[in-house]
Amino acid sequence: MSQILGVKFNDYGQVYYFTSGPFVVREGQHVIVKTDQGMGLGKVILIRQAPQEEDDNEGHKPIYRLANDKDMDSVAENDAVSKNAFAFCRKCITSHKLGMKLVDVEVFFDRSKMVFYFTAPGRIDFRELIKDLVREYRTRIELRQIGVRHETQMLGAIGNCGQICCCRRFMRKFVPVTIKMAKEQNLFLNPTKISGICGRLLCCLSFEQEGYEEFHRLCPRVGKKYSTSLGQVKVLRSNFFKKTLSLLTEKFEEREVSIDEWNEIVNKPPSEEALAEAKPRNQRARRGGRPSKQAASRRDSRRSKETSAENDGDQAARNKPRRNTKNGRDKGERKRGPRQEPSEKKAREGTPERSVPEGQNESHSGDEKSKKGRRPRRRRRRPSKK
Numbered sequence: 001m002s003q004i005l006g007v008k009f010n011d012y013g014q015v016y017y018f019t020s021g022p023f024v025v026r027e028g029q030h031v032i033v034k035t036d037q038g039m040g041l042g043k044v045i046l047i048r049q050a051p052q053e054e055d056d057n058e059g060h061k062p063i064y065r066l067a068n069d070k071d072m073d074s075v076a077e078n079d080a081v082s083k084n085a086f087a088f089c090r091k092c093i094t095s096h097k098l099g100m101k102l103v104d105v106e107v108f109f110d111r112s113k114m115v116f117y118f119t120a121p122g123r124i125d126f127r128e129l130i131k132d133l134v135r136e137y138r139t140r141i142e143l144r145q146i147g148v149r150h151e152t153q154m155l156g157a158i159g160n161c162g163q164i165c166c167c168r169r170f171m172r173k174f175v176p177v178t179i180k181m182a183k184e185q186n187l188f189l190n191p192t193k194i195s196g197i198c199g200r201l202l203c204c205l206s207f208e209q210e211g212y213e214e215f216h217r218l219c220p221r222v223g224k225k226y227s228t229s230l231g232q233v234k235v236l237r238s239n240f241f242k243k244t245l246s247l248l249t250e251k252f253e254e255r256e257v258s259i260d261e262w263n264e265i266v267n268k269p270p271s272e273e274a275l276a277e278a279k280p281r282n283q284r285a286r287r288g289g290r291p292s293k294q295a296a297s298r299r300d301s302r303r304s305k306e307t308s309a310e311n312d313g314d315q316a317a318r319n320k321p322r323r324n325t326k327n328g329r330d331k332g333e334r335k336r337g338p339r340q341e342p343s344e345k346k347a348r349e350g351t352p353e354r355s356v357p358e359g360q361n362e363s364h365s366g367d368e369k370s371k372k373g374r375r376p377r378r379r380r381r382r383p384s385k386k
Contacts, residue, residue: 007042021062030067078107152198177201
């Protein structure tokens with residue numbers, strides 16, 4: 001029966017699947033397979049039985065053959081060549097003064113191609129470098145720029161937890177990690193705490209993200225008040241590891257309940273004990289303490305009615321027309337004095353007054369004196385109409 005083999009070409013590489021074909025393969029053996037880049041030697045890390053009815057859609061290729069001692073010797077020679085190529089490439093980078101960092105050199109099994117992995121902050125003009133490498137090794141040369149996460153995966157390092165980095169041990173593909181994951185997991189947003197050796201966010205943040213999302217779906221919103229069988233409670237915080245919630249009751253006491261207990265008490269009418277404890281508190285507030293919400297609402301409505309009535313009265317007083325007297329003047333309007341004669345004006349300025357002719361009534365002169373004593377209101381003379 002054919003077997004499906006999981007083959008890995010290096011320690012940090014991905015797992016590729018092939019069929020065993022007519023060969024009997026055990027776990028840990030090396031096999032020769034055909035790839036798009038040519039012949040390659042890989043190690044079998046897992047074996048599983050193929051189903052009786054094979055699915056042609058999977059498209060697993062069969063292995064070429066099992067590896068022998070001669071193949072293993074050629075692999076050792078390739079490793080020595082890669083070390084020499086690494087040292088030679090670094091000398092060339094220094095001589096050409098290129099701003100790049102060489103990470104690793106990979107030599108294919110049949111030496112048909114050599115791949116140089118490097119990191120750089122930007123684009124690099126390495127045309128002269130490729131010429132030197134081709135002149136030295138007489139094969140196809142590829143320079144591939146990688147990121148800092150892949151660099152850490154190739155070199156390996158010790159993480160903040162004291163173990164080998166996850167990308168080197170078991171991770172084969174990188175998943176996107178965002179700062180939102182750190183916020184949902186209630187971590188301190190300190191770059192030194194949530195960043196790895198590569199300087200990027202820790203890959204392990206994505207491992208627990210699914211569990212946190214499921215926990216937050218079950219939990220109520222933190223900071224919101226809910227009506228429960230314990231009365232009105234406020235959710236203070238949630239604990240992912242204990243699967244509990246911290247509640248603040250009406251007595252200002254903190255209480256910790258599990259998620260199952262929360263589902264039992266939420267959206268249920270308060271118990272008799274909670275109602276009995278709430279009654280004396282409401283009575284105390286009505287007597288002289290803090291007014292209840294109903295009393296405050298009644299007081300506010302009464303004040304709003306009074307202010308609206310005052311505003312209506314002021315508006316009516318403004319809009320009310322003034323009543324006129326018979327003479328066509330308002331009652332409050334001040335009456336104007338008689339028109340001053342030119343002789344009176346001259347008398348005020350100091351001009352001698354003409355003598356009163358004989359036979360004129362003395363009372364008339366007395367009236368003129370009274371008019372002189374009262375200061376008339378100044379009025380602008382209108383021009384005479386011709």
